[in-house]
Amino acid sequence: MQEETQKLFDKICDPNEKEAFYFAEKLGKINTEEVRDKLIELVKGDQWEIAYLACKALSKTSFNEESLDAIFDAIRDKKNQNHQGAFVQILEEFDLSERLVDIFRVYLFGNFKAETLAKEYLDSVEFEITPRTIRKAEKHWNHYLHNPEDEGSLAIKKAEIEPMLQEMRELFSEK
Missing domain, CATH: 1.25.10 (Leucine-rich Repeat Variant)
Structure with missing residues (x-):
C-alpha cells in the first residue's frame, strides 16, 4: 500500500x-x-x-x-x-434500490433509531422488486410475527407491513 x-x-x-x-x-x-x-x-x-x-x-x-x-x-x-x-x-x-430485503430486516429487527431510518428508506427509495424479493420479505415478516421482540410494536408494524406486502404482490398478480 x-x-x-x-x-x-x-x-x-x-x-x-x-x-x-x-x-x-x-x-x-x-x-x-x-x-x-x-x-x-x-x-x-x-x-x-x-x-x-x-x-x-x-x-x-x-x-x-x-x-x-x-x-x-x-x-x-x-x-x-x-x-x-x-x-x-x-x-x-x-444506492439502495437492490436492497429492499436488507432494509426491511433492519426495520423489523433494528433498534429504535435504525428502525425509524429504515422506515424512511422503505417509504422513499424506489426499489427493484421481483417475486423473489417479495418471498424473501415475507419470510422475514413471518419470522418477525412468530418472534416479535416487542409485543407492543407488533400491531403498528402489522398495520404498515401487511398493506405494503399486499401492494407488492399485486404488482405481479395476473388480472
Whole structure:
C-alpha cells in the first residue's frame, strides 16, 4: 500500500484526529480494490467509530454492492447493537434500490433509531422488486410475527407491513 494511503488510514484510525471525516472522504476517493478491502476490514472491526468512518469512505467509492454487504453485516452484528442507527444513517450515501430485503430486516429487527431510518428508506427509495424479493420479505415478516421482540410494536408494524406486502404482490398478480 502506498505511503500516502497508509497515512490516510492512520489518520482515520487515530481517536485524537479532529479531521477524521475529511481524511475518510479523501481515502474514499482513491477508489482501488486494495483500499476497498482495507476499508471493509475496518467496517468489520471492533471499534464502531472507525467502522463508521470506513463506511463514510466506502460511500465515496464505486464499490456499492461490496460496501453494502459489509455495512449490513455490521448493522446485524450484535456488538454494534447500540450503534445501529449510525450505520443505517450512512446508508443514505448509497444506492439502495437492490436492497429492499436488507432494509426491511433492519426495520423489523433494528433498534429504535435504525428502525425509524429504515422506515424512511422503505417509504422513499424506489426499489427493484421481483417475486423473489417479495418471498424473501415475507419470510422475514413471518419470522418477525412468530418472534416479535416487542409485543407492543407488533400491531403498528402489522398495520404498515401487511398493506405494503399486499401492494407488492399485486404488482405481479395476473388480472
